[in-house]
Amino acid sequence: MTETxxxxxxxxxxxxxxxxxxxxxxxxxxxxxxxxPEVVTELIDIATLPLPTDDAGTAIKDPGxxxxxxxxxxxxxxxxxxxxxxxxxxxxxLDSCVEEYIHKAVGIxxxxxxxxxxxxxxxxxxxxxxxxGMVTIFWDLNFSNAGQLFDADGKPRDPxxxxxxxxxxxxxxxxAKTLRYGREQIPLT
Amino acid sequence: MDLNKALTPCPVCGVxxxxxxxxxxxxxxxxxxxxxxxxxxRCPNCGAAAARVPGQGEQGSS
Numbered sequence: 001m002t003e004t005x006x007x008x009x010x011x012x013x014x015x016x017x018x019x020x021x022x023x024x025x026x027x028x029x030x031x032x033x034x035x036x037p038e039v040v041t042e043l044i045d046i047a048t049l050p051l052p053t054d055d056a057g058t059a060i061k062d063p064g065x066x067x068x069x070x071x072x073x074x075x076x077x078x079x080x081x082x083x084x085x086x087x088x089x090x091x092x093x094l095d096s097c098v099e100e101y102i103h104k105a106v107g108i109x110x111x112x113x114x115x116x117x118x119x120x121x122x123x124x125x126x127x128x129x130x131x132x133g134m135v136t137i138f139w140d141l142n143f144s145n146a147g148q149l150f151d152a153d154g155k156p157r158d159p160x161x162x163x164x165x166x167x168x169x170x171x172x173x174x175x176a177k178t179l180r181y182g183r184e185q186i187p188l189t
Numbered sequence: 190m191d192l193n194k195a196l197t198p199c200p201v202c203g204v205x206x207x208x209x210x211x212x213x214x215x216x217x218x219x220x221x222x223x224x225x226x227x228x229x230x231r232c233p234n235c236g237a238a239a240a241r242v243p244g245q246g247e248q249g250s251s
Contacts, residue, residue, distance in 0.1 A: 183209045
């Protein structure tokens, strides 16, 4: 199979909190994806999306966000852990789309100030991903002690990338290619 | 049942689309929120997406 279209793998920054530690994490992942010649990527910062709170679900769908997710072959969701769960606004954004997610790959990066690295928020999000129709990969990224990982300019204190980041992206790209082939070539019946 | 025989060509490039998923989705309007079965399609040529609820016509996107 000759494939000329690059894979589209946007990274969703899943918090609007000022001073968020997830921002440098998301930008680091975008930078690593951008190194892959077969991938096009971009940062989708939910803080820049119009997010009405007087309604929910597909009624608040933003056409720009919808188009990016529809074009995507895979997603990376960077989510902090707030009280053992994901930010409410991240869920609010995710719930605004439906068909855009079907049979797409997703990898999750958890971020927390504690030593657990967002393990709980990742476990929280897995059934949500499943219900949205996405396929989760078996690699996660966990960023612990998030406030200490990056300097004041958002540069990683530990020059990377970490081996886990490489493995995570390798698996995500593999799943993205596989599912694109499935969406386009393998009939359901 | 070969649903592909009933496919609308891709709204972008005209190639017959691949029916790759059926999923129950929640819809609003016309009464309480209810579930319907929605069919999902992708174009093997350009990657465009389409979806339809059988009997209600098609929604395409790029």
